[in-house]
Amino acid sequence: MLTNDFNSSIDHWIVWLQEASFNTLCIKPKAAAWSMGQLYLHLINDTCYYIEQIKICLDTNDNKQKEAKPFARQLFLNNGFPDELIKGAPSNALIPQPESKEQLMQAMTWIKIEMNHLAEQIAKSHFTGKTRHPGLGYFNAAEWFRFAEIHLRHHFRQKK
Secondary structure, eight states: OHHHHHHHHHHHHHHHHHHSOHHHHTOOSSTTSOOHHHHHHHHHHHHHHHHHHHHHHTTOOTTTTOOBOHHHHHHHHHTSOOSSOOOOOGGGGGOOOOSOHHHHHHHHHHHHHHHHHHHHHHHHOOOOOEEEETTTEEEEHHHHHHHHHHHHHHTHHHHO
16 A cells, blocks of 8 residues: 555656656746756655665664654644645755756656665565654654655645
């Protein structure tokens, strides 16, 4: 199920990317807003970070007693972020425009392949370690995987 949900969400992004022109990807709707290309880079960068965290969790029992914060627990219960604007990290303002549409497509395709591979490892792993999300507390490998899908889906609203 996790893999199906993730694949559905990332496929949504991949299909839209296939249809978009590079010029469209670089248009900023407002001076303080991201272009779609910058949004893709945000999704790519964050998901790559989640992949790193999953790999750590798959190889450790460290922090297994630590918990996610209440907001994160609610996010998982609701299977999504609340329908409100969430202010991201200050570093989000530094996201550059993409170099090319191909750069984005290669990264999104790699992420899909890597996450599907990790889903198989999560199903077989005997480790229950957790790593710390910068604002939401501690997640295990399956929670990082699920969070990656929720994050992809959260930005559907921004794309609209």
